[in-house]
Amino acid sequence: xxxxxxxxxxxxxxxxxxxxxxxxxxxxxxxxxxxxxxxxxxxxxxxxxxxxxxxxxxxxxxxxxxxxxxxxxxxxxxxxxxxxxxxxxxxxxxxxxxxxxxxxxxxxxxxxxxxxxxxxxxxxxxxxxxxxxxxxxxxxxxxxxxxxxxxxxxxxxxxxxxxxxxxxxxxxxxxxxxxxxxxxxxxxxxxxxxxxxxxxxxxxxxxxxxxxxxxxxxxxxxxxxxxxxxxxxxxxxxxxxxxxxxxxxxxxxxxxxxxxxxxxxxxxxxxxxxxxxxxxxxxxxxxxxxxxxxxxxxxxxxx
Amino acid sequence: xxxxxxxxxxxxxxxxxxxxxxxxxxxxxxxxxxxxxxxxxxxxxxxxxxxxxxxxxxxxxxxxxxxxxxxxxxxxxxxxxxxxxxxxxxxxxxxxxxxxxxxxxxxxxxxxxxxxxxxxxxxxxxxxxxxxxxxxxxxxxxxxxxxxxxxxxxxxxxxxxxxxxxxxxxxxxxxxxxxxxxxxxxxxxxxxxxxxxxxxxxxxxxxxxxxxxxxxxxxxxxxxxxxxxxxxxxxxxxxxxxxxxxxxxxxxxxxxx
Numbered sequence: 001x002x003x004x005x006x007x008x009x010x011x012x013x014x015x016x017x018x019x020x021x022x023x024x025x026x027x028x029x030x031x032x033x034x035x036x037x038x039x040x041x042x043x044x045x046x047x048x049x050x051x052x053x054x055x056x057x058x059x060x061x062x063x064x065x066x067x068x069x070x071x072x073x074x075x076x077x078x079x080x081x082x083x084x085x086x087x088x089x090x091x092x093x094x095x096x097x098x099x100x101x102x103x104x105x106x107x108x109x110x111x112x113x114x115x116x117x118x119x120x121x122x123x124x125x126x127x128x129x130x131x132x133x134x135x136x137x138x139x140x141x142x143x144x145x146x147x148x149x150x151x152x153x154x155x156x157x158x159x160x161x162x163x164x165x166x167x168x169x170x171x172x173x174x175x176x177x178x179x180x181x182x183x184x185x186x187x188x189x190x191x192x193x194x195x196x197x198x199x200x201x202x203x204x205x206x207x208x209x210x211x212x213x214x215x216x217x218x219x220x221x222x223x224x225x226x227x228x229x230x231x232x233x234x235x236x237x238x239x240x241x242x243x244x245x246x247x248x249x250x251x252x253x254x255x256x257x258x259x260x261x262x263x264x265x266x267x268x269x270x271x272x273x274x275x276x277x278x279x280x281x282x283x284x285x286x287x288x289x290x291x292x293x294x295x296x297x298x299x300x301x302x303x
Numbered sequence: 304x305x306x307x308x309x310x311x312x313x314x315x316x317x318x319x320x321x322x323x324x325x326x327x328x329x330x331x332x333x334x335x336x337x338x339x340x341x342x343x344x345x346x347x348x349x350x351x352x353x354x355x356x357x358x359x360x361x362x363x364x365x366x367x368x369x370x371x372x373x374x375x376x377x378x379x380x381x382x383x384x385x386x387x388x389x390x391x392x393x394x395x396x397x398x399x400x401x402x403x404x405x406x407x408x409x410x411x412x413x414x415x416x417x418x419x420x421x422x423x424x425x426x427x428x429x430x431x432x433x434x435x436x437x438x439x440x441x442x443x444x445x446x447x448x449x450x451x452x453x454x455x456x457x458x459x460x461x462x463x464x465x466x467x468x469x470x471x472x473x474x475x476x477x478x479x480x481x482x483x484x485x486x487x488x489x490x491x492x493x494x495x496x497x498x499x500x501x502x503x504x505x506x507x508x509x510x511x512x513x514x515x516x517x518x519x520x521x522x523x524x525x526x527x528x529x530x531x532x533x534x535x536x537x538x539x540x541x542x543x544x545x546x547x548x549x550x551x552x553x554x555x556x557x558x559x560x
Contacts (some may be wrong), residue, residue, distance in 0.1 A: 217369030
C-alpha cells in the first residue's frame with residue numbers, strides 16, 4: 001500500500017447525472033409495470049408462483065416511481081421552482097422515503113417468497129398444491145404488504161435511531177443467507193437427479209450424454225450465480241453504506257466510501273431493471289403474454 | 304434519498320431543515336485526511352474485490368458441485384418394464400382453454416422406474432402424480448413391490464404423506480428403462496437458464512392394470528386444474544439420449560403422449 005501521506009483533499013462526492021437516474025427509473029417502471037399488467041391480465045398466470053413474481057414487480061414499480069418522482073422534485077428544487085423547506089415538501093419527501101423503504105423491504109420479502117415457493121415446489125412436489133393454495137398465497141402477500149407498509153413508516157419516522165438501521169441490515173443479511181441456502185439446496189438436488197439420469201446406460205454412447213449433462217450443469221450454475229450475484233452486487237454496497245454510517249462516521253476511509261452514495265443508489269435502482277429479466281422474462285407464458293399485449297394492434301380482438 | 308440524518312447517526316439533526324440534495328454529509332464535518340497510510344479508496348476497492356471474489360467463488364463452487372458427480376455408466380439397474388408411466392402433465396397452452404388429454408398413455412412414453420433394491424429397505428418409495436386439492440379421492444393400492452424391479456405407487460396426497468420425499472428421491476436408482484418424449488418446443492434455451500421447472504415427479508404404478516386406469520383418471524383429474532402443475536420434462540435429442548431438464552420452480556411443461 002502507498003505509504004505517502006495523502007493530500008488534504010477529501011474524497012469529493014461522486015455525483016450521478018440526473019438523466020441517468022431518470023433513465024433507469026423510467027426503464028424500470030416500464031418493465032415492471034408491464035410484468036404486473038401481464039400477470040393480472042392473463043388468467044392463466046393466476047397461480048402462486050406468478051403472484052410472487054407479480055408482487056416483486058409491483059414493489060419494483062413503486063421503487064422506481066418514487067425514485068423518479070424524487071429525482072424530478074430535486075431537479076425542480078434546484079432550478080428554484082420548489083421551496084426546499086416547505087412543510088408540504090417535507091411531508092412529500094417523507095412519503096417518498098417511506099415508499100422507497102417499503103419497496104426495498106418488499107423486494108427482499110418477495111425474493112424470499114419466490115425462493116420458498118420454488119423450494120416447496122421441488123422438495124414437497126407432491127403436496128405443493130395443498131400447501132400453496134391461492135388463499136394462502138393471498139394471505140402471505142397480504143402479510144408481506146402490510147409488514148412492509150408498517151416497517152416503512154417506522155423506518156422513516158425513526159430513522160435517527162441506530163436500532164432501526166441495525167434491524168434493517170440484519171434483516172437483509174438473514175434474508176440473503178436463507179435465499180442462498182435454499183437455492184443451493186435446490187441446485188444440489190437438481191444435480192443429483194440430473195446425474196442419475198445421465199448415468200443411465202442407453203444404447204448410444206455415453207460421451208455426448210456426459211457433455212450434455214455437463215452443459216446443463218454449467219447452465220444451472222450460471223443461472224444461480226446470476227440470480228444470487230445480482231442481488232448481492234446490487235444490494236450489498238448500499239447496506240455496507242448503512243453499516244459504515246453506524247460504525248465509522250468520522251473515519252476518512254469510510255468517508256471516501258460514503259462519497260459514492262449516489263452510485264450505490266444507482267446500483268440499487270438498476271436491480272429493479274435487471275429483476276424482470278431474471279425472474280419474469282424467463283417464463284414462456286409471460287413472454288407470450290407480452291407479445292400479445294404489445295404487438296396486438298387491437299386489444300379487443302386479441303384472445 | 305434526501306439526507307436528513309447527520310453523519311454520526313445520533314440524531315443531532317432533528318431540526319427540520321431538509322436539504323434537497325444528495326449530499327449526505329455536511330461540509331463542516333471535520334474529517335481529517337492527514338496522514339493516511341493507505342489509499343483513500345482502500346475500503347471501496349477492498350469491498351468490490353471481496354464482492355467479485357465472492358461471486359466468482361460461488362460460481363466455481365456450484366460448478367464443482369456439478370463436476371464432482373460425473374456420470375458413469377451404471378449397469379446395476381434392473382430392467383424394468385416399459386409400461387406407461389405418467390410423470391408429468393401438460394400445462395402449457397392453457398390459453399387454449401382445454402386441458403391436455405393423455406392420449407398415448409399406452410405407449411411407453413415415460414418410464415421412470417425405481418429399482419427396488421435401493422428402495423425396498425426403506426419406506427414405500429412413493430411418488431405420485433395425483434396432486435391437487437382433489438387428490439384425496441385418488442388412492443390406489445400403494446404397496447411397494449418389494450421383490451419387484453418396479454416400484455411404484457400413486458401416493459395420495461395427504462398430510463400423512465411422505466415426509467422424506469426428498470431423501471427418497473435422492474436415493475432412487477434409476478434403471479435403464481427410460482424412454483423419452485419428444486417435446487417439440489423444448490429447446491436448448493429452456494434449460495436451467497431458461498425456464499424454471501421441476502425435477503420431480505416420479506411416478507409409478509404396480510403391475511396391475513387397474514392402476515393404469517387409476518393413473519389415467521388421476522392424470523385427467525390433474526390436468527383439469529388450471530394452476531401450475533408440477534411437471535418433469537424429459538426430452539430426447541436427436542441422438543436418442545435422454546436429457547432431464549431441471550430447474551427451479553414450476554412452469555408450464557408438457558409431455559407428448
